[in-house]
Amino acid sequence: MINFILSDADSTQNLGLKLGELLPAGSVILLTGELGAGKTTFVQGLGLGLGIKDAIVSPTFTLVSEYLEGRLPLYHLDLYRLETTEVNQLYLESYWEGIDVPLGITAIEWAQRLPDKPHQYIDIHLSYLPEKGRQATLKLVGNLLINLELLL
């Protein structure tokens, strides 16, 4: 587990950017944190790190956005408007298993609504700091070989 103090939105983006540069195909990032905690901001940085030039906006209504122009495809999901039972029927595993789509990076906002989690994933929880800024807590779940020191 590793904690990051993110004093402004750029710092949140930067954390995403570094991960976007180094993560391998098939990586899943599960994002949690209350409204406005910075989940989309993080994914915007992730897109920059992958070399995606398209603007990344929150797929709150579309559920998923696919960006195919970067080093790897980015699948950006937002489960905010869904119930866990609905999420179950969507077969979202196809994104991180690369079934029917090229294997890429999957980033999921409101991931607590995901009933069946992947075997391995990066858990990122964003929370508000009392004065200003945010804190990110990053955990590697499963058998992931990522050198977290590269993020410091």
Ligand SMILES: Nc1ncnc2c1ncn2[C@@H]1O[C@H](COP(=O)(O)OP(=O)(O)OP(=O)(O)O)[C@@H](O)[C@H]1O
């Ligand atoms: N570390 C930070 N410090 C201060 N402001 C930040 C930080 N990170 C992001 N923000 C700002 O917080 C606001 C909300 O960010 P964002 O939309 O990324 O949150 P979110 O978690 O995706 O929200 P939602 O729950 O609605 O999806 C934006 O104005 C963003 O610039």
Ligand SMILES: [Mg+2]
């Ligand atoms: Mg968002």
